[in-house]
Amino acid sequence: MASGRGVVPPWEEASAAPAFVKDKIKAAAKALFDQIASGTVSYGSRLPSERDLAEELALTRDATRQVIDFLESYDVVRRRPNSGTFVAYRAKPAPKLGATRLTTDGLLDISAIVDAASPFEFTIVRSIVEPEMVRLAAMYMSASDLRNLSRLAQRLVEIVTEAAEFAELEREFLLTVSTGTHNPVLISMYSVVDAIRRQPEWLRIRAQTLTPSRLTDERNKLQSLYEALAARDVETAVEFMKLIVADENDVVVARG
Template structure:
């Protein structure tokens, strides 16, 4: 059990329009569970069984189960068949610190000026397969909904290479954040910041003909379907195909 800490506001408090519909008793139970998780558990630890939680909070196991489903939709816990329920919640400040660390601690523009397509291909080959492996396990229902919305925008593009490249970066960064590991988010954030540099963007955009955009859309759709179905091996394989395609474009670009 951790030392006394301030309890953050439950993420659904500011989300009245998009909350999953549950009874008030279930939401109240979810709030108690959230406070318990935020104050007593670290990331990745397993919480008590439903029976024990029901006894502690003086509610039925059905109410506990529905409250855990509610928490899972916000990425606070992840339930594993035959293994239990695990904490996937991290304080917002930690995630924000991870994302901002890139700009505060590193001169990304200098890295971008010296990074070669070969170096980027090596780094992406190392990071991105593991990224989707972790995300397949940890993405919440809400994060999958964000990916689905981004994918729909991507699939509406016919020839706008600049917009495709921009949304593709957002799609991949959302997957990185779906690992729920701030250190990994920081590392991938460096890759993403390099890709944002003008000469990297220009090189990528030059390769995106309407035909290549269509191929990219199909690969991203396949990757999303694997993530949504929790198909770890499928997600890794589709990510490797996407990496190979991007590497080929970057290395042989005019």
């Protein structure tokens, strides 16, 4: 993972207004900023509780509050009432050698999008796209599509503890649902989501979230989703997809 130590904090930039805080507050803010700039604490993720953060930074609760105030004044973090403090800063990705927005044949090159996507941004897109993708699939999946999905659902049922294998099959299951919409625009859009899911780092994060009890729960939801799709039960399928997305997103963003 890239280091954030070479990134200049906003308060050290030439255009920044001087901030009058104690050196220890600024030093703690810099330590936390380095984690954010490196991606160790990613854009959109929630910071630890004030008590845990105070312990991590070896500060009092009052001093920790000052650190958060300081970072918030430079838009590095943002407080949300009754929700916590979230990362608002995002470092600009380094230009990728040879990458362009379009390929030579005029098609969109999604590699830059995949490289730059944060867990927070990814979860937002999934929340928007996947429930409606399922709605279309429930209406338009062919008998052949459903047979393919049935085979994947059966393989998922057989997985008991292999989290990495489950994460890969889950990706394949959802990709099959997308192709079952028979909507070329949506299929093309979902190819970006699938490209992100194929990244080793994403698969690793997903596998880490799949404890044995959670794996059983996710497997049951996917099985119920398949059954709703096979029954052409549009609204039930959509509700199960929303549950799957919400449960996964909560865990991934918390770990993000």
